[in-house]
Amino acid sequence: MDFPEQIKQQSCMDCLSGQSLGFEIRMAFQPIIDWSSQDIVGYEALVRGPEGQGAGWVFEQINDNNKYYFDQACRVKAIETASKLGLKKLLSINFLPNAVYNPETCIRATIEAGDMFGFDITQIMFEVTEGEQITDQAKLKRIFESYAKRGFITAIDDFGSGYAGLAWLTSLRPAVLKLDMGLIRDIDKDTVKQAVLKGILTVCCELKTRVLAEGVETKAELDYLAEAGIDWFQGYYFAKPQLEKLLSHSEIQVWR
Structure with a gap:
């Protein structure tokens, strides 16, 4: 996709205004738990609509014309909101790799937002969902490498739900791998899922990739x-x- 010059010059304030996107977004936060230390290590930022509508409503508003603006706005809004709430831990943000036309240029508003709101960008984890069909996997690898060099934490989300597999994992070598809730559900009594998990953990151990299980109920x-x-x-x-x-x-349910 050929992006016009005004997009390339977009600042974090442009992202916050919501003008380019066409509607306001807000952020909800879900804690990431370190069970071994019995502590909260960070929070994932999850997009919501202007009146708190769920992510499904938000994504119904996204198309090829505003996908880039949406990706950038989510990053900046997450940083702004987390900073105002006083977050000093890990901040996990989802991104759309197909909306990134150049890793270095697209990260500019994120860095600007970190400076503006006083948020340590080395505490940011960028997640890409394994369920999104990637049109250019070599490009995604360049994005991961670029983000890692900048000090960001890289992660694959929803692993086991979509188009990729262990080959994708070994190619991208993320710092964190988030297991899809479909694999997690009833894993305690499903021997097939247990075997799949064992294989994933073996590879992640070799890659020194931390595993995060999401969707635990x-x-x-x-x-x-x-x-x-x-x-x-x-x-x-x-x-x-x-x-x-x-x-x-x-306020965490199991620690009340």
């Missing part, structure tokens, strides 16, 4: 996954996403 799932060696978790078992709020340790 039951104690049985948590117990099995923790016994398997996973220590980072997300899911309703701990907490649902909260609009423009960072849940504290005492």
Whole structure:
């Protein structure tokens, strides 16, 4: 896609205004739990509509004409909101690789937002979903390499749900791999899923990639996954996403 010059010159304030996107976005936050240390290590920023509508509503408004603006606006809004809420831990942000025309240019507004709102950009984790069909996997690898050089944490989200597989994992070599909730659901009693998990953990150990299990909903799932060696978790078992709020340790369901 050929991006016009006005897009290439877009600043983080342009992203915050929502004018280019056509509607305002807001952010909800879900805690990322380190079960081994019994602590919150960070939060994932999840996009919401102007009246708190879910991500499904938001993505219905996205098309090829505003995809780039949306990707940039999500990054900047997440940083702004997290900073205003006083976040000093990991901030995980989803990005759309097909909306990135040049990694170095597209990251400019993110860095500008970090400077403007006083947020340490080395605490930012960029997630790309394995469920999105990537038109240019070599380009995605360049994006990951560029982001890692900048000090960002790289992650594959929803692993096991989409188009890629272990070959994709070994090519991108992310710092973090987030397991799809479809794999997590009832894994404590599904021997096939357990075998798949064992293979993934073996590869991640060789790559020194941290594994995060998301979508955890039951104690049985948590117990099995923790016994398997996973220590980072997300899911309703701990907490649902909260609009423009960072849940504290005492507000996490299992620690009440």
